[in-house]
Amino acid sequence: MAKTKPMAAAGEKKKSKGKKKGKNGPAKVAMKARGAAAEERNNPFEAIWSRRKFDVLGKKRKGEERRVSRSRSEAIRKRENTLLKEFVESAKSSVFHDRRIGERDDTLPEFDKAILRQQRERLAKLKRESKYNLSDDDEDEINIHNVLLSENDDFDEEVPLDDGSDEEGKMVLSKKRLSLQSDDHPSITDLPQETHGQKSKKEVMTEIISKSKFYKAQRAKEREEDEHLVDKLDSDFASLAQTRALLSLTESAKVKVNKTDSSTGLTGKEFSNKAKADTYEKLVKEMVMDQRARPSDRTKTPEEIAQEEKERLEKLEEERQKRMLGTADTSDEDDGNENDNHMKLGNSKPISGDDLGDSFSLDESTVKKKGWVDEIYEREGRKIGDDAAASDDGESDDENAGDDEADDEDSDSSDNDFGNMSARDWEQSDDDEVDVGDDEMEDFKEKGQEINDKVVNKDAHNLKGESNVKPQVKDGSIPFVIDAPNDLKDLSSLLDGRSEAEIIEIISRIRACNSIRLAAENRRKMQILWQVFYGVLLQYFAVLATQSPVKFRIIDILVKPLIEMSGETPYFAAICARERLIHTRTRLCEDIKVPGKSSWPNLKTLLLLRLWSLIFPCSDFRHVVTTPLLLLMCEYLMRCPIQSGRDVAVGSFLSSMVLVVTKESKKFCPEAIGFLQSLLVTSLKGKVETHLHNQINDQFMELKTLKLWLSIHDHVHEVNPVNILEIVGMDPDAPYFSSDNFKAGVLLSVAECLRGFVIIHEGLSSFPEIFLPISSLLQEILDRSELPGSLQDIFHEVIDLIKKRSDEHYASREPLRMRKKKPEPIKQLNPKFEENYIKGLDYDPDRERAQMKKLRKRVKSEMKGAKRELQKDNYFLSAVKEKERRKRDEERAEMYGKAMAFLQEQESAFKSGQLGKGKGRKRMR
């Protein structure tokens, strides 16, 4: 005890010291008071909390850090503040709440409460109401001033007292006055000397004003000096310029200038003659005019290349027309036409957003010549077009948004009307041969969604186009600048009757003139134009296929531009193809329902299918165009019944197209192989043997009316490949189809196609199951019918190939093992050691379990603690009750004792006869 007490005291001291540092002034006093209170409260027994008698080095003991007795007294105090209060108040019906500031918080000492109250008071003062009250602050300031002055006085007074001389005192006095003055009006000079912090507002303002004045004066002075300097320099230069040296210098400079820029040479000479005071300025001007260094030509962007190409063509066109003007005097109409055309082109060269609607109208002059009706018609169209230009703009923007970003949406949705329109356009017109008049009428009806003026415009164009056709054809030469035709009629009028080379030239020129890249700012409009042209070209392509005789040369010519153009508008191309595919499929469904009608694709469809399989990649796993395309081809092969020799040819051609399409990706097409198989069956004479029959898919037997389409009767010496383009157009009942030549040709193609399939499917794991029936069928055919020698060879080759491959498969094929499992690690029972094991840490690898365990432990301990607390509460309460009871008892005992004493006194008095009469007697005594 003796040991610990000083220690505790020291601790206390330290504490108070530490706090002293933080606070100062009155806080110190408060601390003292509080410390005293704490000291008072301290139970001396609480100072000891360790029971150990001797220190053992390095020994740790449990419960050392807890000061048991102190915590007990703390707990009791807490109960006194809470539980006891509640207990006391429990018997009372009214409650007293102390709402004074800081009274709620028990931890605050009295002094802090006072501080809080003071703060509140100050805040209330600072509020708005007190703004206009006369403040008490002045007094404070005055006080401060007074203090300072008095200090000054004290200090100043001391000096004269020491020296005692009058002069000195005067000086000092004047100094003092000066300083006082400077306090009031600080001059510039003593600004830095101004050290004391307190300055009134007025002082500050005057300081600022004087500063600015000073700086202004300084600046004015500097400017003046500069001017002087410049004047001096000027005069110096004037004298210098007349000297010889400088003259020669300027001469050389002038010569240089002459070299670089000849236009300034004359003035340069004159200038040299003068060579007066203004020579320098002139020279400077010359230099400004000089050529600046320029970056070298950069590589051109595609847009610029396109632009150049267009300009070149335009230039050529211009020249051509000039030449025409000079030479051709026979066709006035033509000249005017061309001239106007040229003029118009010149006008419309910067294509603005508004005039786009009619910028690709052909010549206006012809219209004018045609008659007033058309003129009015045209004018109206123009007017309305201009009126609606704004809305037009918005609309087309919408359309383009549809085309650009959301091309993906189903193209039959109505907001994408433009793409639809063009797609529909060609969709229709090529079915019922080129009948543009009708087509246009239909367009009128169909495009209800389009704004009227557009249609009007379009019609006007068509009329113009018709009028324009004649001279061009008559003319025979190709114009260099050709507007993109916006319907089939225009295009066919352009292209009909041209030679192949000319067609190539025309198309390439149209593409160059209307390239999307040309109109950078107007890209969308241009894109529409482009798409229209693409649609029209595709339509033209399809129309060519329906014409008889078919011009395959021209079709072939169109292939290249179509492929290249698809590259520029892939979305539109895909939409076109898709729409067309859907259309074709619906027609197939309709055709199949009609018995007796051949539902096999016609030449146009075949060519288009082939075109798309060229444009789009066929090997993609899933492609927006080629996947449906392949599906459609397979559906043809599966569902269409064979009704004529033509069907046989078309079907086998389709299957070889399927082969081409699937060649790269090696996709498996059951329909094509099945079709080829059933074709082979049709070449078998007589009954198919039963064992063979079992192997053949009987689905085709039901679907295709089996006639011996391909059974060869006579011996054929030559096998000619069949010309598919020729055959498709032939009458289904033509005698050619029953000729052995045809049959041999088809068989040849079938065999070749089979060979292709065998080659691309050699990797399939069920190859033998697919192809072995076919090979036995081939063998059967070889045995039974007499085929031409070359055909026999091919058949043998195919059979051998199949045999070889299936043998390989038999040798290498293994049963499937699709469910390969990962090898599971064996459970190990080795004991697990932890390095640096710490007791009490949970090493459970299962995190959740460890956490649960921890939580459960905590709940348990909390529960125990709560129980203990409740117990202690009860003890406390019972102690309090006991205390009260004892107090009451004591009181009662006291009362009782008092009463008893009184009574005893009375009794003794009575017994001794002092009561009653004796009293009086006693007094009297």
Place this chain on the structure above:
Amino acid sequence: MWSTVGLSSKGENDSSKDTSTYINKKLKLKFTKAWLSFLKLPLPLDVYKEVLASIHQNVIPSMSNPSILCDFLTRSYDIGGVISVMALSGLFILMTQHGLEYPKFYEKLYALLTPAVFMAKHRSVFLQLLDTCLKSSYLPAYLAAAFAKRLSRLALSVPPAGALIIIALIHNLLRRHPSVNFLVHWEVDESDSNATREASQSKKIGSDPFNQNDADPAKSGAMRSSLWEIDTLRHHYSSAVSRFVVSLEEDLTVRAKTTEMKITDFSSGSYATVFRDEVRRRLKQVPLAFYRTTPTSLFLGSDFPGWTFGDQHNSTVETTVEGNGKVEAVGASDSTPSKRLRMET
């Protein structure tokens, strides 16, 4: 036609005034009689088919004793082809609800599985019934294996929609019968012990012991086979099929992690649905074929051996020898396609 007959027979009995149940009974009796007599007549094929198509919906529920129909139905079921496919629905009701026992039902069902089924008009109902018939987990493994193998063999020759149904059916079979999972996963543990035996059989390991033409599923040899066809379907041209086949790869024996396929989702599929799904896909990007040199002609002879594409006006009769020589050369070296790379837009 028969509905009118049924109605008229109902109408005749309206005069009797007993309790409604009695009337019902009477009506049912009359209805049954009328139907039986109707079915006794020699019916033309189209009427017969229509009867079969609607008998399970319109007739059987309102008959007093449907099992009377079993003779008719079993006879039609024995006919084979489309007719038995159609009779199956009626027969199925009799078997499940009226306690009809049909010997060799599964053998018949097995024999019904032909490619034609997947093109037939009423395939949707039939395929659903097929799935229901194979639902029982008490089916012997050989039967399940035979069905799975037969179906997978069919997948090699049916249209894509059919292939989709077949995959779904096989999926369900594999899931219901863990014992047939050897079809897709052949345990190799025994190969160590039977190494010698396997060595002797190494020649035959690749050949499929399954015999498609055997009408008896017990003798088909499916228990020694493997579903190579599933592996083949991965290269199917329809991306829907090749995607769907992958679903068979997960372990279907773990029933908790897998669910059965709903046959109804696929049973009504056709070219139209597959095509529509493809066409309806959003146009996100359109890759184009890339050419070193853009082809100038639609048909190149090298791509189409056995065909010529001459213009009609030109005389394009080539000599046979030339044509064949060219064709063969091309056939040998046609692995050099002109398209090489893809250009993404």
